[in-house]
Amino acid sequence: MKVPPNSRSSPSSGAGRRYSPSHGAAPRVSVIIPTFNRGRILEEAVESVLAQTFEDFELVVVDDGSTDDTRQRLQRFDRRIEYVHQANQGVSAARNAGLRHSAGRLVALLDSDDLWAPAKLARQVAFFDAHPEAQICQTEEIWVRRGKRVNPKKRHRKPSGWIFEPSLALCLVSPSAVMMRRELLEAMGGFDVSLPACEDYDLWLRVSLHCPIHLIDEALVVKRGGHDDQLSAAPGLDRYRIRSLDKILGGQDLTPSQARAAAAMLREKCRIYAAGCRKRGRNQEAQAYEALAIKHDRFE
DSSP: OOOOOOOOOOTTOSSOOOOOGGGOSOOSEEEEEEESSOHHHHHHHHHHHHTOSOOOEEEEEEEESOOSSHHHHHGGGGGGSEEEEEOOOOHHHHHHHHHHTOOOSEEEEOOTTOEEOTTHHHHHHHHHHHOTTOOEEEEEEEEEETTEEEOOOGGGOOOOBSOTGGGSSSOOOOGGGEEEEHHHHHHTTSSOTTOSSOHHHHHHHHHHHHSOBEEEEEEEEEEEEOOTTOGGGSTTTHHHHHHHHHHHHHHSOOOHHHHHHHHHHHHHHHHHHHHHHHHTTOHHHHHHHHHHHHHGGGGO
């Protein structure tokens, strides 16, 4: 896969359309891009969507309270995008807002620092046409760090099917690679707005308890990383994964095997996080995570 070019198309060209009830039938696919202070790279993400060979989509960009020139940079796209601005509430609230402001029966997510190959939507729509029972699929991706291609480690290899237990250690589903049926995302309650990070880990775990997550074994996404504002690079993220696991163990209908696996992972993450707290003199915080681990001993 080649990285989509950064050519600047004129406002009158390109695919995509804005939907309103007065305009008739809803588009087949809703594309949702959440963004915060990424005007400098957001344009490239938008261009990669408008360059799709599949054209029956709407593109909703949710600006989560940006203070940079995001709004001005998007003006050249005119009516090819739906621009939604809200006070800063985090990426989960932004994605959920995009869902509310869209109408397609299929939903595709794109992070504002990533890019799509031109055939991405077409391949996934064709997959759903061929597999009407499927609820969600994702594609493979190319990783780029600080402008250079890197190879994912073996532990990041994406599985396909019922992937709950393999996904407990780390997130194996990429938002930018996903397409899912709207009713699935709505049934899951969307992204958990109480999680400032690891919200994708949380949602995909809940989804993977409900249905298989299928993999299209073709790299149709460029996943760009290494920039300073990347949430996945923030320290101490395991505390949010621990919160997610604790929530799932307390409220989801798990099989005995799933419960044991989730509890074992929670205890392991609590042990590591508590050790880090003690190393930094945060003994009270360490005690809380050690107690949480003991609480879930009952699943052994």
